[in-house]
Amino acid sequence: MTDVLADLGEFGLIKEITARFPPHAGLLIGPGDDAALLSAPDGRVVATTDLLLEGRHFRRDYSSGYEVGRKAAAQNLADVVAMGARPTGLLVGLAAPGDLPVRWALDLADGLRDECAEVDAYIAGGDVSSADRILLAITALGDLAGAAPVRRSGARPGDQVVVAGRLGWAQAGLELLAAGADGPRELLDAHRRPRPPYAAGLALAAAGATAMCDVSDGLLADVGHVASASNVRVELSSAAFDMPEPLRAAAAALGADPLRWTLTGGDDNAFVACLPHTATLPAEARQIGTIAEGSGVLVDATPYTGPQGWDHYRRP
Amino acid sequence: MTDVLADLGEFGLIKEITARFPPHAGLLIGPGDDAALLSAPDGRVVATTDLLLEGRHFRRDYSSGYEVGRKAAAQNLADVVAMGARPTGLLVGLAAPGDLPVRWALDLADGLRDECAEVDAYIAGGDVSSADRILLAITALGDLAGAAPVRRSGARPGDQVVVAGRLGWAQAGLELLAAGADGPRELLDAHRRPRPPYAAGLALAAAGATAMCDVSDGLLADVGHVASASNVRVELSSAAFDMPEPLRAAAAALGADPLRWTLTGGDDNAFVACLPHTATLPAEARQIGTIAEGSGVLVDATPYTGPQGWDHYRRP
Numbered sequence: 001m002t003d004v005l006a007d008l009g010e011f012g013l014i015k016e017i018t019a020r021f022p023p024h025a026g027l028l029i030g031p032g033d034d035a036a037l038l039s040a041p042d043g044r045v046v047a048t049t050d051l052l053l054e055g056r057h058f059r060r061d062y063s064s065g066y067e068v069g070r071k072a073a074a075q076n077l078a079d080v081v082a083m084g085a086r087p088t089g090l091l092v093g094l095a096a097p098g099d100l101p102v103r104w105a106l107d108l109a110d111g112l113r114d115e116c117a118e119v120d121a122y123i124a125g126g127d128v129s130s131a132d133r134i135l136l137a138i139t140a141l142g143d144l145a146g147a148a149p150v151r152r153s154g155a156r157p158g159d160q161v162v163v164a165g166r167l168g169w170a171q172a173g174l175e176l177l178a179a180g181a182d183g184p185r186e187l188l189d190a191h192r193r194p195r196p197p198y199a200a201g202l203a204l205a206a207a208g209a210t211a212m213c214d215v216s217d218g219l220l221a222d223v224g225h226v227a228s229a230s231n232v233r234v235e236l237s238s239a240a241f242d243m244p245e246p247l248r249a250a251a252a253a254l255g256a257d258p259l260r261w262t263l264t265g266g267d268d269n270a271f272v273a274c275l276p277h278t279a280t281l282p283a284e285a286r287q288i289g290t291i292a293e294g295s296g297v298l299v300d301a302t303p304y305t306g307p308q309g310w311d312h313y314r315r316p
Numbered sequence: 317m318t319d320v321l322a323d324l325g326e327f328g329l330i331k332e333i334t335a336r337f338p339p340h341a342g343l344l345i346g347p348g349d350d351a352a353l354l355s356a357p358d359g360r361v362v363a364t365t366d367l368l369l370e371g372r373h374f375r376r377d378y379s380s381g382y383e384v385g386r387k388a389a390a391q392n393l394a395d396v397v398a399m400g401a402r403p404t405g406l407l408v409g410l411a412a413p414g415d416l417p418v419r420w421a422l423d424l425a426d427g428l429r430d431e432c433a434e435v436d437a438y439i440a441g442g443d444v445s446s447a448d449r450i451l452l453a454i455t456a457l458g459d460l461a462g463a464a465p466v467r468r469s470g471a472r473p474g475d476q477v478v479v480a481g482r483l484g485w486a487q488a489g490l491e492l493l494a495a496g497a498d499g500p501r502e503l504l505d506a507h508r509r510p511r512p513p514y515a516a517g518l519a520l521a522a523a524g525a526t527a528m529c530d531v532s533d534g535l536l537a538d539v540g541h542v543a544s545a546s547n548v549r550v551e552l553s554s555a556a557f558d559m560p561e562p563l564r565a566a567a568a569a570l571g572a573d574p575l576r577w578t579l580t581g582g583d584d585n586a587f588v589a590c591l592p593h594t595a596t597l598p599a600e601a602r603q604i605g606t607i608a609e610g611s612g613v614l615v616d617a618t619p620y621t622g623p624q625g626w627d628h629y630r631r632p
Contacts (some may be wrong), residue, residue: 028360029465032545034398034529035364035458037465040356044344048351049407049455051445082350091365093409093453129367137409137453139365142351149345149353213350229348 005105006098010128016102017109017126024122026088036125038089038141046142046149048079054134062177065104067192069111071267072136077119078196078214078269080142084150084205087198089124090116093137098130108136119198147205154210155230155274161289162281164200164271166190167219167241168258171265172250179254184246196269203282204273212273218264220304223272223289224297230274233294235301236263240288263304321421322414326444332418333425333442340438342404352441354405354457361404362458362465364395370450378493381420383508385427387583388452393435394512394530394585396458400466400521403514405440406432409453414446424452435514463521470526471546471590477605478597479588480516482506483535483557484574487581488566495570500562512585519598520589528589534580536620539588539605540613546590549610551617552579556604579620 005013018031029037038045050072052058058068073090080087092112096105109123116122124141173191176183196214204212211230215222223234241262251258274291275281296303321329334347345353354361368374368388379387389406396403408428412421425439432438440457489507492499512530520528527546531538539550557578567574590607591597612619 029399029467033467033469034395035362035401035456037399037460038361038363039359040361041359043355043357043359045354045356045361045457046351047354047405047407047440047455047457049409049441049453050443051409051411051451051453053411053445053447056445056447079350083345083353085351089363091363091455093365093367095367095369095451124363125365127366129369129372131369131372131451132448135367135411135447135451137365137367139363139407139455140351141361141363141457144353151345152349 003101004098005096005100005102008102013105014128016106020106020109021113021123027122027124031125036089036091038124040143042143042145044144046080046083046085046144047139048076049137049139050076052136063192065107066111069108070115070193072138073112073115074194074196075216075269076138076140077115077121077198080140081196081198081201082212082214082271083142084147084202084209084212085142085144086202087119087121087140087142089122089141091124091139092126094126095129095131096134097132100134150205150209150212152211152213152226152229155226155232155291156210157232157291157293158277159210159274159291160277160287161223161234161236161291162204162273162275162285162287164204164282164285165197166268167215167270168247168261168265168268170194170267171261172247175254175256176250181253184250187246187250190268194267194269197271197284200282200284201271204271204275204285207275207282208279209273209275212271215268215270215272216266218266219272220263220297226274227295227297231295233292234289234297235292236289236297236299238300240286263299319417320414321412321416321418324418329421330444332422336422336425337429337439343438343440347441352405354440356459358460358462360460362396362399362401362460363455364392365453365455366392368452379508381423382427385424386431386509388454389428389431390510390512391532391585392454392456393431393437393514396456397512397514397517398528398530398587399458400463400518400525400528401458401460402518403435403437403456403458405438405457407440407455408442410442411445411447412450413448416450466521466525466528468527468529468542468545471542471548471607472526473548473607473609474593475526475590475607476593476603477539477550477552477588477590477607478601478603479586480520480598480601481513481586482584483531483586484563484577484581484584486510486583487577488563491570491572492566497569500566503562503566506584510583510585513587513600516598516600517587520587520601523591523598524595525589525591528587531584531586531588532582534582535588536579536613542590543611543613547611549608550605550613551608552605552613552615554616556602579615
């Protein structure tokens with residue numbers, strides 16, 4: 001085993017990485033040809049793509065290669081599940097500097113592979129290039145198995161708004177890392193590696209979700225997308241957010257507002273969904289609000305005035 | 317219209333870009349949700365991904381935004397066609413600095429759209445982020461319409477080796493640009509915008525190609541992949557390469573070897589295929605060699621000793 005990518009070469013790296021990926025019945029042609037061939041039994045294919053850039057979406061001093069791999073896969077797999085589909089395969093573009101330790105790149109591959117295994121998905125192919133800083137471009141595909149896709153535009157007045165998964169944990173972890181804190185461990189880990197509740201997302205779709213998305217920009221921003229796509233108002237109740245102990249402790253230590261983390265923190269990849277008020281909620285889901293006529297998002301009947309979600313270009 | 321991306325913001329940019337993409341019957345859910353939904357009537361989906369980085373794969377002083385868009389789409393669409401599949405949709409990850417002119421990004425989108433139109437494909441979705449330099453991550457999907465995929469591994473001794481499309485033009489154009497030359501125009505344009513002969517690629521598949529790939533790393537490198545995947549030897553005849561006038565003129569001007577460009581120049585996205593010797597060649601295809609027992613690649617019965625194709629990491 002050589003030490004940095006420049007020693008191994010592009011084709012050597014591809015060989016080392018692909019050797020780490022097990023075969024899968026759904027992957028008809030895997031890495032090594034001009035393109036991959038994936039089973040798509042539904043006759044439609046769900047597809048989503050995301051960029052992760054070193055220094056913007058992750059830092060090597062905050063996260064290991066393995067954790068970046070888990071996170072990169074998770075946020076794309078969550079997008080597929082948010083459509084009500086089962087993830088099938090991932091395509092991975094990786095650009096990295098020639099002095100990157102080979103170990104880091106292989107750990108990344110292991111992280112991608114292990115996150116895929118959570119939903120029985122696989123790595124179908126990819127591309128490797130060199131760049132001054134690490135960048136990842138992930139595309140995830142999925143299959144609806146005959147079901148209707150769950151869009152953002154189907155919410156109706158009277159629906160309950162529910163969430164499955166953690167809110168604000170990743171943002172709290174990031175702010176703790178930025179402050180040089182070494183705990184609480186579960187919050188630091190939440191930033192390093194989100195844990196989307198994939199099964200709960202699929203259960204929400206099966207329970208009749210009229211709209212769903214994963215929380216990646218922050219709860220308010222993401223339900224805002226649902227509100228505008230569905231032409232409805234989202235009314236959230238802050239009392240519905242049980243504030244878990246680690247969030248309260250971290251907020252006290254940093255002088256931060258845990259409600260802000262909950263409402264605007266991204267990257268936990270929770271699932272927020274709207275369901276008819278008669279629907280039976282999956283065990284992992286809790287109601288946090290309702291859908292009304294109108295537009296926009298209210299928290300406790302008023303617009304939330306704190307900082308909002310993330311815009312990659314907008315000047316503050 | 318504002319001037320640079322930082323003024324427009326991430327969501328403003330996405331809105332401006334997606335407004336330029338026409339609807340398509342195969343795109344069931346387009347940009348704006350967690351994921352896109354594409355028709356995949358075959359029940360299998362071909363998928364490939366490529367990274368294009370400013371400074372490595374393109375330069376803004378050599379190519380316009382529109383040309384970069386055409387090129388980025390072309391090289392991915394060619395990979396799909398090289399499997400014998402019709403391209404369906406493209407997903408586009410774009411990261412760019414906040415001071416990039418909005419015009420450049422919109423021209424890029426137009427180039428992507430227009431290249432897709434060449435094969436009746438469409439832009440299905442994407443992601444936008446900020447970065448110090450422009451980077452593009454393109455994923456192309458395709459449909460086999462019931463046909464068997466054309467892999468690299470099916471070449472058999474006795475097959476004819478044929479090519480459709482240009483070889484060495486893009487590399488000649490790049491070297492001309494690097495030398496500050498302002499012509500021949502058709503070579504500069506060949507670097508800026510490859511013209512994969514998509515119809516000829518599909519015709520080669522229909523004519524019974526046993527193996528095929530697009531020429532992106534250079535002919536020798538790419539037929540080398542076929543040789544190793546198929547466990548055969550590729551024997552090329554340099555006499556079969558008609559050396560077009562612009563290549564000869566440029567080689568004379570630069571003191572370069574036009575055969576080197578033809579054998580090792582990438583980025584023209586020609587299609588090289590192997591077909592049984594009894595097969596009837598499509599009009600656009602010409603034979604350049606044969607498949608024999610053995611391994612490796614020979615040119616005029618000897619190994620080619622000039623510089624080989626591209627490795628993104630390997631130190632020279």
